[in-house]
Amino acid sequence: MRAVLALAPLLALALFSPSASARNGGLYLELAPSWGFYSTEEVIVEEDSGEESDFPVATFVPSLKAGFNLFGWAGAEAHFTGHWWGWPGGDPGGAGYVGGVVRVTPLEVLSYVLPDTVKLPALGPDGVKDVTWKDRPFDLGFSMGGGYTMIGEDYAYQGSYFQWGFDVKAYITPNFAIGLDLPFRHPGYEPYRFSNYSDRTGFCTEGEQGYGFVGGQRVNVDKYVGEQFPAAEVSASDIDSACADGRAPGAFFFAPAITITGVFDFGI
Numbered sequence: 001m002r003a004v005l006a007l008a009p010l011l012a013l014a015l016f017s018p019s020a021s022a023r024n025g026g027l028y029l030e031l032a033p034s035w036g037f038y039s040t041e042e043v044i045v046e047e048d049s050g051e052e053s054d055f056p057v058a059t060f061v062p063s064l065k066a067g068f069n070l071f072g073w074a075g076a077e078a079h080f081t082g083h084w085w086g087w088p089g090g091d092p093g094g095a096g097y098v099g100g101v102v103r104v105t106p107l108e109v110l111s112y113v114l115p116d117t118v119k120l121p122a123l124g125p126d127g128v129k130d131v132t133w134k135d136r137p138f139d140l141g142f143s144m145g146g147g148y149t150m151i152g153e154d155y156a157y158q159g160s161y162f163q164w165g166f167d168v169k170a171y172i173t174p175n176f177a178i179g180l181d182l183p184f185r186h187p188g189y190e191p192y193r194f195s196n197y198s199d200r201t202g203f204c205t206e207g208e209q210g211y212g213f214v215g216g217q218r219v220n221v222d223k224y225v226g227e228q229f230p231a232a233e234v235s236a237s238d239i240d241s242a243c244a245d246g247r248a249p250g251a252f253f254f255a256p257a258i259t260i261t262g263v264f265d266f267g268i
Contacts, residue, residue, distance in 0.1 A: 099147015
């Protein structure tokens with residue numbers, strides 16, 4: 001029911017709009033459901049050696065975006081993306097990404113190169129068969145940005161991420177589009193693994209290896225130790241000093257998405 005309510009404004013835009021024409025700029029709201037691929041050999045989230053995987057996985061990956069475009073050339077976009085695992089059965093875990101990108105749409109430049117005699121097939125219900133390049137019913141975007149991310153199950157990590165990618169859109173009407181988005185995310189976690197997030201305690205990391213300190217001496221901590229070695233735990237408030245020689249665990253996240261976009265074209 002929630003999904004139907006979320007799609008209702010976008011469906012209304014599709015039903016009551018004429019055929020696709022120039023998108024000079026405006027605001028847009030976008031849903032981007034996808035299936036993700038999370039790759040790592042260092043981000044440890046499971047403390048039980050009997051579980052199927054020590055690492056995060058990405059299955060269904062929903063994303064919600066809101067942005068604007070100026071004059072058909074470029075704009076900015078904010079987004080929230082998440083992925084979860086462990087249901088039904090197993091320990092539940094998940095990740096979230098909150099951030100934004102700058103998005104450039106370079107096909108607009110060809111509207112100043114191609115003459116109006118060059119026509120393209122139109123989409124939409126109002127009988128228009130041909131349009132100029134300026135009024136093309138498709139677009140291509142390149143994006144780059146980043147934001148904050150957190151991921152965890154028994155253990156948790158937080159930090160920033162860098163994102164780049166590209167997308168294509170087919171405008172069924174000026175106010176409704178479907179497309180494909182290919183975002184590539186590179187998490188940059190802190191060199192720290194939370195073993196107890198509520199208490200803000202955990203261990204420094206050297207990639208996959210966790211370590212702490214006992215009597216001022218560094219001691220390595222097995223990835224399955226959980227909270228069973230409190231003497232070596234490091235407070236999250238001491239990350240900068242205690243974990244200065246550590247190395248953050250590496251990961252890569254790719255989630256190709258189908259996009260459903262509602263566009264509010266203000267001609268800006």
